[in-house]
Amino acid sequence: MAGGPTAGPDDDLTDGLAGGLAGGLADGLTADQLADASAASVGSDSSAGSALDLLTGGQNLREQFVRLMMSYKAGISEVLTKIAILSDEFALLHRSNPIEHVTHRLKTPQSMLEKLSRKGVDPSFEAIKRDLTDIAGVRITCSFIADTYRVCDALVAQDDITVLQLKDYIKQPKPNGYRSLHAIVQVPVFLSSGPAPVTVEVQIRTIAMDFWASLEHKIFYKYNGAVPPELVASLTDAAETACELDQRMERLHDEVRGPASAAGPVLGVDEAAIRTLASLIAAAKSATPPPSPESSSD
Numbered sequence: 607m608a609g610g611p612t613a614g615p616d617d618d619l620t621d622g623l624a625g626g627l628a629g630g631l632a633d634g635l636t637a638d639q640l641a642d643a644s645a646a647s648v649g650s651d652s653s654a655g656s657a658l659d660l661l662t663g664g665q666n667l668r669e670q671f672v673r674l675m676m677s678y679k680a681g682i683s684e685v686l687t688k689i690a691i692l693s694d695e696f697a698l699l700h701r702s703n704p705i706e707h708v709t710h711r712l713k714t715p716q717s718m719l720e721k722l723s724r725k726g727v728d729p730s731f732e733a734i735k736r737d738l739t740d741i742a743g744v745r746i747t748c749s750f751i752a753d754t755y756r757v758c759d760a761l762v763a764q765d766d767i768t769v770l771q772l773k774d775y776i777k778q779p780k781p782n783g784y785r786s787l788h789a790i791v792q793v794p795v796f797l798s799s800g801p802a803p804v805t806v807e808v809q810i811r812t813i814a815m816d817f818w819a820s821l822e823h824k825i826f827y828k829y830n831g832a833v834p835p836e837l838v839a840s841l842t843d844a845a846e847t848a849c850e851l852d853q854r855m856e857r858l859h860d861e862v863r864g865p866a867s868a869a870g871p872v873l874g875v876d877e878a879a880i881r882t883l884a885s886l887i888a889a890a891k892s893a894t895p896p897p898s899p900e901s902s903s904d
């Protein structure tokens with residue numbers, strides 16, 4: 607499993623579209639200043655932070671923003687840890703790992719401002735927290751359709767995860783053919799100030815769905831959203847082909863997989879050590895005398 611820091615749901619349909627924002631966030635903060643604050647928040651350039659302070663005269667505002675971005679970054683880490691544990695569990699216990707790869711991204715301040723603007727919401731920290739549910743994004747790519755549901759179910763069933771929204775674009779694809787599972791979840795992160803719920807958007811899809819979505823995204827940007835109708839039709843057709851491929855691959859996989867018990871040894875597990883341990887446990891059990899009638903009666 608790999609986690610690419612740059613790829614991920616930031617390449618969504620809306621991020622990066624022209625539009626900009628008249629005015630800024632809260633006390634006249636501009637997108638550039640926010641970008642500086644964001645850079646500082648991920649620890650890349652301390653001069654960016656001081657420049658922001660000079661420009662805004664607002665150490666407080668900067669700190670607030672850095673804290674906000676920190677919490678989203680921590681939210682991503684929490685979700686990635688959960689996925690890594692699930693991935694190990696699937697590999698070790700179920701002898702097959704449904705997770706092909708995982709990517710993640712933190713939405714850029716520029717993109718946050720643009721999205722608020724598109725939504726017609728005045729920029730503020732409250733608006734960011736309330737109206738932007740995809741600041742923290744994690745994308746899980748699986749081999750097969752059934753795997754996307756297995757992973758989604760295992761993730762949202764966890765006690766400390768609160769599901770805010772679940773969208774099944776696999777059962778009900780978008781008109782253009784887009785398919786994926788989208789879960790908007792809240793996960794607690796433990797900061798020095800105490801625990802805080804953080805919203806994370808998790809997208810789960812197959813390799814074929816991911817392939818299609820990346821191409822569609824590139825085409826959408828190339829045409830600045832105004833994709834020629836024949837290209838739209840061709841893309842929608844390609845989405846159907848990708849879906850058929852997913853279904854065929856899944857059928858083939860089911861045919862060759864056979865019963866789970868027929869699977870070979872688990873990679874990375876010392877089978878000999880497990881057999882020794884099992885025989886030691888069995889020997890210890892048979893050496894233990896059965897409980898006497900007196901001790902078991904009360």
Ligand code: GTP
Pocket residue numbers: 615616617618619620740773780782784788818819820822823
């Ligand atoms: P946004 O406001 O853009 O986040 O969309 P939304 O609130 O309507 O949510 P939705 O679940 O429809 O989409 C969220 C994200 O899914 C987008 O930001 C993209 O990353 C992805 N997505 C949704 N639809 C498409 C699509 O048609 N093509 C591609 N390539 N990605 C899509």
Ligand code: MG
Pocket residue numbers: 618619620740
């Ligand atoms: Mg989005």
